[in-house]
Amino acid sequence: MDTSQNSRQPFIYLAPIRGVTDVLFRNTFFRHFNGIDAAVAPFINPQKNCQYNDRMLQDILPETNNIPPIPQLLHTDPDDFLVLAGRLADLGYCHINWNLGCPAPMVARKKRGSGLLPYPEKILFLLEKVTSRTQMKLSIKTRLGYQQKEELFHLLPRLNDFPLKEIIIHTRLGKQQYRGQTDPKSFATCLELSHHILVYNGDITTRNGFTELAHHFPDTSTWMIGRGLLMNPFLAEEIKGLQSENREERRTRLFAFHEELYTGYRERLSGPGHLLGRMKQLWLYLIASFPEKKKPFKKLKKSSTVYAFEESIREIFDL
Numbered sequence: 001m002d003t004s005q006n007s008r009q010p011f012i013y014l015a016p017i018r019g020v021t022d023v024l025f026r027n028t029f030f031r032h033f034n035g036i037d038a039a040v041a042p043f044i045n046p047q048k049n050c051q052y053n054d055r056m057l058q059d060i061l062p063e064t065n066n067i068p069p070i071p072q073l074l075h076t077d078p079d080d081f082l083v084l085a086g087r088l089a090d091l092g093y094c095h096i097n098w099n100l101g102c103p104a105p106m107v108a109r110k111k112r113g114s115g116l117l118p119y120p121e122k123i124l125f126l127l128e129k130v131t132s133r134t135q136m137k138l139s140i141k142t143r144l145g146y147q148q149k150e151e152l153f154h155l156l157p158r159l160n161d162f163p164l165k166e167i168i169i170h171t172r173l174g175k176q177q178y179r180g181q182t183d184p185k186s187f188a189t190c191l192e193l194s195h196h197i198l199v200y201n202g203d204i205t206t207r208n209g210f211t212e213l214a215h216h217f218p219d220t221s222t223w224m225i226g227r228g229l230l231m232n233p234f235l236a237e238e239i240k241g242l243q244s245e246n247r248e249e250r251r252t253r254l255f256a257f258h259e260e261l262y263t264g265y266r267e268r269l270s271g272p273g274h275l276l277g278r279m280k281q282l283w284l285y286l287i288a289s290f291p292e293k294k295k296p297f298k299k300l301k302k303s304s305t306v307y308a309f310e311e312s313i314r315e316i317f318d319l
């Protein structure tokens with residue numbers, strides 16, 4: 001094995017996408033596609049005074065994850081954070097991620113996720129308490145700010161003395177949700193302000209787009225991709241130059257992935273409503289791999305029975 005070659009390869013995280021990248025998705029994805037080095041799991045629902053039974057942690061239980069992900073916490077109370085961190089340590093985890101990026105209004109209103117970014121003192125308070133009381137590696141996933149990018153610009157120098165594994169930055173503001181442009185220029189400013197390893201995240205959807213960013217940020221070696229991988233599951237292979245199949249072979253691999261995922265959800269989820277809801281959520285992105293299939297996609301979105309859904313899948317895959 002040529003390790004010198006491997007060491008030049010980017011490290012690529014699969015981003016957490018709640019409602020899509022759950023344990024079944026991650027296991028299936030890792031079995032069918034290459035190029036992803038690790039995954040951050042969607043956030044664990046924060047609870048107060050809770051011991052977290054296995055059911056609440058089912059998405060990240062090591063025995064059901066073929067490749068254990070990095071569990072993500074959304075707490076803002078240090079004591080509650082530490083209870084969950086302790087439970088995760090007992091499960092064998094040694095790296096956890098703190099979500100300072102979620103923009104959902106219900107979350108941000110509670111000063112969680114990106115809603116905490118305008119309150120740096122609260123962030124520092126949690127970090128002081130948590131980092132002094134856990135041995136686990138802690139990383140942060142954040143945005144440029146909630147209202148304005150100066151929020152992160154002011155925060156980053158104050159994070160320099162904390163023992164953080166890395167800081168993943170989705171280069172949007174919380175108030176943008178998932179819309180509008182990302183802001184790679186601000187990532188350059190962040191690199192100047194932080195002593196930590198910074199991970200770039202946001203709108204990497206093509207190999208060329210990745211190459212352009214990598215050219216701008218030659219010292220950045222770790223990247224996170226979410227929707228780009230859902231739109232094109234071969235993207236990490238393409239970025240790493242692992243992929244050389246023709247269109248037909250790609251379609252065959254994609255279908256095998258889809259079949260396994262669909263079968264898995266059919267066994268796990270009760271009732272066609274849940275099953276179709278889950279699959280349609282994925283297809284909002286995956287349809288980008290089938291640009292000429294607008295008509296069957298319309299049918300897929302409208303499908304209310306398993307029969308109608310499966311028929312539209314056959315049309316999309318030309319079966």
Ligand SMILES: Cc1cc2nc3c(=O)[nH]c(=O)nc-3n(C[C@H](O)[C@H](O)[C@H](O)COP(=O)(O)O)c2cc1C
Pocket residue numbers: 015016017018019041042043072099101102141170178201202203204224225226227228
């Ligand atoms: C539907 C949806 C759910 C998401 N859930 C999470 C989550 O649980 N935790 C998190 O840190 N980010 C979450 N994100 C944000 C993504 O991880 C990622 O930061 C964002 O989509 C930008 O990266 P991308 O353009 O590569 O997708 C979510 C995004 C979407 C669209």
